[in-house]
Amino acid sequence: MILRVGLTGGIASGKSTVRELLAGLGCHTIDADRLVAELYQSGRAGHAALVATYGRGILREDESVDRVKLANIAFSSPAEAKKLNALIHPIVIEATEELLQRIEEGIAVVEATLMIESGGRHRYHKLVIVDLEPAVQIERGVARGLTREEVERRIANQLPRQERLRWADYVIDNSGDRAQLEAETRRVYELLVRDYEARKT
Numbered sequence: 001m002i003l004r005v006g007l008t009g010g011i012a013s014g015k016s017t018v019r020e021l022l023a024g025l026g027c028h029t030i031d032a033d034r035l036v037a038e039l040y041q042s043g044r045a046g047h048a049a050l051v052a053t054y055g056r057g058i059l060r061e062d063e064s065v066d067r068v069k070l071a072n073i074a075f076s077s078p079a080e081a082k083k084l085n086a087l088i089h090p091i092v093i094e095a096t097e098e099l100l101q102r103i104e105e106g107i108a109v110v111e112a113t114l115m116i117e118s119g120g121r122h123r124y125h126k127l128v129i130v131d132l133e134p135a136v137q138i139e140r141g142v143a144r145g146l147t148r149e150e151v152e153r154r155i156a157n158q159l160p161r162q163e164r165l166r167w168a169d170y171v172i173d174n175s176g177d178r179a180q181l182e183a184e185t186r187r188v189y190e191l192l193v194r195d196y197e198a199r200k201t
Contacts, residue, residue, distance in 0.1 A: 002028075002108045003196040004100065004123065008115040009130035010161065011154045012141035014174040014181060018130050019111040021185040027192075028103050032112035035095050036088065040065040045091050053087055074157075075150075081157045089118045097123075107192050116167050117159055126195055128188055129168040132175045134161065 007022075009015045016031070023029045039046030042063045050058060050065055054073065060066045074084040092112075100108055109128075112120065121127055132140075134155070141151030158164075165171060170191055172184045 005109045006124035006127045007111040013130040028108040030110045126169040
């Protein structure tokens with residue numbers, strides 16, 4: 001028996017760091033964004049779907065998907081983002097489910113950027129949202145190599161912060177430093193352990 005936990009948050013919120021911390025505490029973890037990257041490789045289902053929809057102009061010379069070009073298309077408007085998500089999410093969900101089926105017991109955490117927007121929330125027993133102040137979010141996005149405009153455009157194509165937080169069973173505040181994030185993650189981990197034990201009885 002497993003406790004399925006969805007982990008999400010806005011761009012540059014620190015989701016991947018939280019996933020790594022939860023793995024260190026003993027959780028099984030799945031990175032849906034990494035799955036997407038694998039599904040974009042030549043010969044995989046995501047690659048074929050993207051080429052059929054957007055044409056070969058989104059490919060690099062080695063036939064791999066140019067994620068920068070794809071992001072520029074996807075984040076150009078809410079309609080384009082919705083189109084890409086409708087194309088890719090069913091494929092990612094299937095791949096995620098296959099991985100979850102292999103886990104026999106424990107807490108299984110799936111990190112995904114658009115978990116709520118894609119309608120994926122209902123597949124999890126608990127939803128953890130990594131949150132931070134918008135000004136800090138923009139600053140961290142820029143530190144990762146995006147322009148301020150790119151960060152703001154991606155934020156605009158994601159669920160508004162307050163609406164996202166309404167879905168949360170637990171919120172991890174990542175507005176502070178690494179030590180604070182580790183403490184916040186441990187706090188939520190202990191709540192998830194309690195939830196897991198309750199499901200077993």
